[in-house]
Amino acid sequence: MKLSIVLSTHAAAFQAVAFKGDFEANVAKIADWGYDGVELAVRDPALVDAGELERVVRAHRLAVPAIGTGQAWGEEGLSFTSDDEAVRRAAIERIASHVPLAERLGAVIILGLIRGITPDGQSHDRSMEYLVEAIRACADAAAGTDVRFALEPMNRYETDLVHSVRQGLDLVGAVGSDRFGLLLDTFHMNIEEPRIEASIRDAGDRIYHFHVADSNRWYPGAGHLDFRRILEVLGGTGYDGFVSGEFMAEPDADLAAERGIAHLKSVI
Numbered sequence: 048m049k050l051s052i053v054l055s056t057h058a059a060a061f062q063a064v065a066f067k068g069d070f071e072a073n074v075a076k077i078a079d080w081g082y083d084g085v086e087l088a089v090r091d092p093a094l095v096d097a098g099e100l101e102r103v104v105r106a107h108r109l110a111v112p113a114i115g116t117g118q119a120w121g122e123e124g125l126s127f128t129s130d131d132e133a134v135r136r137a138a139i140e141r142i143a144s145h146v147p148l149a150e151r152l153g154a155v156i157i158l159g160l161i162r163g164i165t166p167d168g169q170s171h172d173r174s175m176e177y178l179v180e181a182i183r184a185c186a187d188a189a190a191g192t193d194v195r196f197a198l199e200p201m202n203r204y205e206t207d208l209v210h211s212v213r214q215g216l217d218l219v220g221a222v223g224s225d226r227f228g229l230l231l232d233t234f235h236m237n238i239e240e241p242r243i244e245a246s247i248r249d250a251g252d253r254i255y256h257f258h259v260a261d262s263n264r265w266y267p268g269a270g271h272l273d274f275r276r277i278l279e280v281l282g283g284t285g286y287d288g289f290v291s292g293e294f295m296a297e298p299d300a301d302l303a304a305e306r307g308i309a310h311l312k313s314v315i
C-alpha cells in the first residue's frame with residue numbers, strides 16, 4: 048500500500064494539515080521519512096508555479112496522488128451550494144482550474160469543504176440539486192482528460208451535506224459519471240459510520256482516495272482505530288491508490304509524520 052501525507056503549498060488555516068509553508072524543505076523531509084507521495088492542499092492553482100512544483104516533487108521521487116481544494120471555502124467562501132449564483136459559478140470555475148494541474152501530476156481532485164453548508168433559508172434538497180449540478184459541471188470541465196474527482200463524506204460538525212458513505216454513494220448515483228467517486232477519511236468515518244469496515248466494503252470500487260487520521264485526528268497509532276483491519280478491508284476492495292495522512296501536527300508535525308508512517312508500516 049502506497050503512503051502519502053498532506054502538505055499545503057501555502058500557509059493554511061486548516062489544522063489537520065500537518066505541513067505548511069517552506070515547500071521544498073517539507074517535501075524533502077516527507078521523502079526521507081519514507082512516504083511515497085505528497086497530497087497537495089492548493090487554494091488556487093493560479094498561485095502555484097506548476098512546473099516548479101512538479102520539479103520539486105519529482106526530484107524527491109514523490110507522487111502526487113491528490114489535490115485538496117477546501118481552502119477555497121475556508122479562506123474565500125467559495126461554495127457549490129451557495130444561494131448566490133455568482134459564488135456557485137466561481138466555485139465551479141475554481142475547481143475546473145485545478146484540472147490542468149491534476150492532469151499534469153496524475154492527481155485526483157478532492158471535493159471536500161468546497162461543497163459548502165446550506166445557507167439559512169435554503170432547503171437541503173435545493174443544496175443537493177446545486178451539488179449535483181456543480182459536480183456534473185466539474186466532470187464536464189475534465190472532458191478529454193483522465194482526471195477524476197473524489198467527494199469526501201464529512202462529519203456533521205463541518206457540513207450538513209453528505210456525512211456518510213451511504214449518502215456519498217447516493218450522490219455518486221445521482222451524478223452518474225465514472226469521473227466521480229468518493230474519498231473516505233477514517234476520522235469522519237469514526238464519527239458517522241456504524242461500522243467502518245462495512246462502509247469501506249460498500250464503497251468498493253468507488254473509493255478514489257483515502258485519508259487516515261486516528262480517532263482523535265492525531266497520527267495513526269495515537270488513538271483507538273484498528274488500522275490493521277481497516278487497511279486489510281480497504282485492500283480487499285481492490286483499491287490500489289494511496290493512503291494519505293491528514294492529521295494534526297501533534298505533538299508536532301515532524302513527530303506526527305514519523306510516528307504515523309511507522310505505525311502504518313507496522314500494520315500493512
Ligand code: LER
Nearest residue numbers: 117159160199205232
Ligand atoms: C478534508 O480532507 C477534511 O477531512 C475535512 O475535515 C476538512 O475540514
Ligand code: MN
Nearest residue numbers: 199232258293
Ligand atoms: Mn479528509
